[in-house]
Amino acid sequence: MKTILTGIKPTGQIHIGNYLGAMKPAIEACKLSQDTSYLFIADYHALTATHDKATFQEMVYEVAAAWIACGIDPKKTVVYLQSDVPEIFELAWILSCFTPKGFMNRAHAYKAKIAENEQNGKKDLDFGVNMGLFNYPVLMTADILAFDAHEVPVGEDQIQHLEFARDIAQKFNNNYGETLKMPNPIKKGEAKLITGIDGRKMSKSYSNSIPLFAPEKKLRKLVMKVKTDSLAPEAPKDPEGSLPLEYFKEFATDEEVKIMLGRYKEGVAWGDVKQNLFEVMNREISPMRQVYDDLMADKSSIDAVLKEGASKARERSQDVISRVRMAIGKR
Ligand code: ADP
Ligand code: TRP
Numbered sequence: 001m002k003t004i005l006t007g008i009k010p011t012g013q014i015h016i017g018n019y020l021g022a023m024k025p026a027i028e029a030c031k032l033s034q035d036t037s038y039l040f041i042a043d044y045h046a047l048t049a050t051h052d053k054a055t056f057q058e059m060v061y062e063v064a065a066a067w068i069a070c071g072i073d074p075k076k077t078v079v080y081l082q083s084d085v086p087e088i089f090e091l092a093w094i095l096s097c098f099t100p101k102g103f104m105n106r107a108h109a110y111k112a113k114i115a116e117n118e119q120n121g122k123k124d125l126d127f128g129v130n131m132g133l134f135n136y137p138v139l140m141t142a143d144i145l146a147f148d149a150h151e152v153p154v155g156e157d158q159i160q161h162l163e164f165a166r167d168i169a170q171k172f173n174n175n176y177g178e179t180l181k182m183p184n185p186i187k188k189g190e191a192k193l194i195t196g197i198d199g200r201k202m203s204k205s206y207s208n209s210i211p212l213f214a215p216e217k218k219l220r221k222l223v224m225k226v227k228t229d230s231l232a233p234e235a236p237k238d239p240e241g242s243l244p245l246e247y248f249k250e251f252a253t254d255e256e257v258k259i260m261l262g263r264y265k266e267g268v269a270w271g272d273v274k275q276n277l278f279e280v281m282n283r284e285i286s287p288m289r290q291v292y293d294d295l296m297a298d299k300s301s302i303d304a305v306l307k308e309g310a311s312k313a314r315e316r317s318q319d320v321i322s323r324v325r326m327a328i329g330k331r
Contacts, residue, residue, distance in 0.1 A: 001033070001034055001035040002029075002033045002034075002035055002150045002151055003033070003035050003036065003037065003038065003147060003148055003149045003150050003151070004026055004029045004030050004033055004035075004037040004038070004149070004150070004151050004152075004153065005037065005038040005039070005040075005143070005144060005147050005149035005151075005152055006022050006023075006026045006038075006039060006040075006152055006153050006154060007039070007040045007041065007042040007045070007082065007140075007143055008022065008023070008040075008041060008042060008063050008066075008067075009041075009042040009043075009045040009046045009063075010041055010042070010043055010046045010050075010056070010059035010060045010062065010063040011046045011049050011050055011059065011204055011205075012059065012204030012205070013062065013204065013209070013211040013212075013213075014062065014063060014066045014211065014212045014213065015202055015203075015204065015209030015210055015211050015212060016194060016202070016209070016210045016211075016212055016247070016250075016281075017155065017192075017194035017196070017201075017202035017203065017209060018155075018212070019070070019212045020192055020194050020250050021154065021155025021156070021191065021192040021193070021194055022153055022154050022155055022158075023066070023067070023070050024070070025153040025192075026039060026153040027039075027070050027071060027072060029151060029153055030072065030073070030076060030077050031073070033076075035076075036076060036077070036078060036312075036316070037076060037077045037078070038077075038078050038080070038147050038149070038313060038316070039067050039072065039077060039078070039079050040079065040080050040081065040082050040143070040309075040313070041060055041063045041064050041067070041079075041080075041081050041082060042082045042140075042143065043056070043060050043081050043082050043083050044082050044083050044089075044139070045082065045132075045136060045139060045140070046059065046060075047132060048130060048132035048133045048136060049133075060081065061296065061299055061302055062296070064079065064081070064302045064305070064306060065292050065295040065296050065299075065302055066212065066213070066292060067079050068291070068295060068302065068305055069213075069288045069289070069291040069292035069295060070288055071288065074305070078309045078312045078313050079305050079306065079309045080306060080309030080310050080312070080313040081306055081309075081310065082143060084306070084309075084310035084313070084314075085146070085310065085313050085314055085317050087146055087314065087317035087318055087320070087321040088139070088142045088143055088146045088317060089139075089142070090321055091142040091145060091146050091317075091320070091321055091324060092135075092138055092139045092141070092142035094172075094324060094328065095138055095141055095142055095145070095168050095172065096135060096138045098168055098171045098172050098175070099138050099141075099164075099168050099171070103137070103164055103167065103168075104134055104135065104137060104138070107134075107136065107137050107160065107161075107164070108157075108160055109133065109136060110129065110133060110134055110136075113128065113129050113133065114126070114129075137160075137161050137164045137165075138164075138168070140161050140164075140165065141161075141164055141165040141168045141169070144162075144165045144183050145165065145168075145169055145180045145181070145183075145320070146316075146317040146320050146321065147313075147316050147317060147320065148181040148316070148320060149181070149183050150181070150183060150184055151183070151184055152165075152183050152184075152186070154186065154191060155191055155192055155193060155194070156188070156191040156192060156193040157193070157201070158191075159186050159188065159191055162183060162185065162186055163185065165183055166182050166183060166185060169181070169182045169183075170182065172327075176327040176328065177327070179323055179324060179327040180320075180324070194246075194247075194250075195243055195246060196208030196209055197209070197210060197222060197225055197226045197227060197243070198227055199227050199243065210222050210223070210247075212285065212288075213285070213288070213289050213292045213293070215289075216282060216286065216289075219278065219281065219282060219285070220278045220282075223244075223247075223274050223277055223278040223281065224271075224274050224278075226243050226244050226247070226274060226277070227243050228242070228243065228244060228270045228273075233267065233268065233269035233270075233271075233272075234267040235267050236264065236265055236266065236267050237264040237267065237268060237273075238264075239261060239264050242264070244270070244273045244274055244277050245260065245261075245264070245273075247277055247281070248260055248273075248276070248277050248280065251277075251280040251281045251283070251284050252280045256280065260273070260276065
């Protein structure tokens, strides 16, 4: 029995980095597991960055619709909003009392903000840092530990957070005995890091992403913009570090990749490579896009899934929080 759990924060359009790094591995793992799995929308995490009411609401729906559209089995998989599970926030407070402040000083999102302030010559290095951003990894730890999760599929950038979750659980257990379940670690090579169309890490914050549910025409346009060298069509192409090939490998069959590698060797026009890339991507995405568009056009079915998800999620988290309350000696 393996509990799979992962979350996405609704801070922008879901892109293929999110899909390939977290959503697809999670959904595949859910299919293999006999246990209930938990896929959620980390909406209160998004509040560290998004303070516009309408944007916040729309993005929550987008992430919820994306989870459903990616093909979950509603009998085995619970889709819910983080904010619908109050137990998570109680646990987050308790865990914050076991988290050395130094851990959070080392968290990379916080460190990146400090570095940015330093670079911009700001006197106050904590400029623009709210406590939500600083405590972010503690809340993420609570998200995981409140469900006794075994496996947490995430992209490479989240490995540090998963390590914090393990360290914090250990600190709690060292004090009270085995109470919290430690999630399995992820080793570096196991998690993905998908590159953006400009060659940097694909991220919602860099405007370099391929939105997973971009309309077909837009998808094609973005694929055509993927960075390549400027070699002539007949020149052989180096597969090493080739961005179109990186994406192609994620969506094509082994046989198709073999053929593509042959074409690289012989010399192929980038336009042809990209057309082929668009086709394999669209083949996988278009059935999901249809479901996504339907869900976004009538959000009542998303609401229904989230409502049911909230009550199922709380069943599990209430068990865990009871254990925790007992362990700390709450009457
Ligand atoms: P973003 O960086 O675009 O804001 P999130 O932080 O919301 O994305 O990430 C949601 C999930 O998607 C996490 O598990 C994260 O590791 C994964 N992810 C995000 N970007 C990438 C990427 N470029 N490659 C692989 N996984 C990614
Ligand atoms: N921090 C994750 C991200 O930025 C989102 C997230 C919040 C999450 N809580 C989680 C991922 C719990 C996995 C498990 O992408």
